[in-house]
Amino acid sequence: MHIDHSHEGPAAVSADATRPDGRRRALRVGLGGPVGSGKTATVAALCRALRTELSIAVVTNDIYTREDAEFLLRNAVLPPERIQAVETGACPHTAIRDDISANLEAVEDLEEAVGPLDLILVESGGDNLTATFSKGLVDAQIFVIDVAGGDDIPRKGGPGVTTADLLVINKTDLAPYVGSDLDRMARDAAAQRGELPVVFTSLKGEDGVGPVVDWLREQLAGWVA
Template sequence: MHLDHSPAAHSHDGPAALGADAFRSDGSRRALRIGLGGPVGSGKTATVAALCRALRDELSLAVVTNDIYTREDAEFLLREAVLPPERITAVETGACPHTAIRDDISANLEAVEDLEDEAGPLDLILVESGGDNLTATFSKGLVDAQVFVIDVAGGDDIPRKGGPGVTTADLLVINKTDLAPYVGSDLGRMAADAKAQRAELPVVLQSLRGEGGVGEVADWVRGRVAAWTA
């Protein structure tokens, strides 16, 4: 069963209005869908796992992962037991990951709707893209908000180079800040370049090994869920 997937209006702080696709056919509100994208190795799956651990006791959530030819990311989440197995599903894209999250989103739509049918009611579904490049963005017909994850090991010039993921995502996460001294990345420069590219859109500098962990990102997600359900 597919819903009407015309996108809802959004602001930088949260959904500005509910579109027709905000409700299921029975009139109940569907889950908020947040996409996580970014280059290979930036820490998307680790961030998803950390978010699941941080939010699973307060929100009803599920995860869809995307890989080209494997189910490796989903299998990692299952091994880590971040959620019950029935709340984690995988999509094998068979092509560049951005195709399945931006161009032909049908497989992901089916996956998120099946999760709501089988594990619902849900508050939140996290849709993780396979590793892609700085041009990767999610269709607004698939997700309600997008998180873009880069990491310091990719080079401290990444925010300055921009690209749709860096400049337009609802939240930019600069990950693995604990590695900065070892790879020669200037965190101050990265933060300043990100702000210059993104204006008022938020940026989080994150180390999942640090004391704060995924806390700031989890708080941002909580805010989006609150705006969605208010």
């Protein structure tokens, strides 16, 4: 099953949204983006915002460490048994797009161990603008960039920017300090993405992850309809 990529409404569900035991499986959402864009902080904020209403688990990807998983554990965003780390040992996009076996095993192990789950977030290791997730791994993907990386990133495009189900432009609070033009970024993102949604976030602000939470709730509503 995959979310309906016509983007004309909430996620649509097909027959293989169920597990072998007949239960509905979790919605799987991937988060990708360049190093330092705020992927792990976004995952942490999403867990804090949704953990009282949803059953959530997280899979993180790093090349040679468990750094992102350990960040989530230190910040106690979820119980330890709900966080799995994958050490890819290679370019991060390999484990989320080409050979997804380690991530898929981690996702399925989490559903077995702590399920039933409503949502599994799969965070990619830091990669470039070409990083995308296999549709065999996730049902929808979020791509995170940040204003400190330069306000020309949306114009540069790349599959992550142009095709992700949601583009997140993060760290808007830094725009005045790095000379990034948020209006320009919005225009360039719209030109690259057409009708695909774009949201701006600042995780330092109150409810800074709110736009992403709203989008996720919409996807989940379609998933369980």
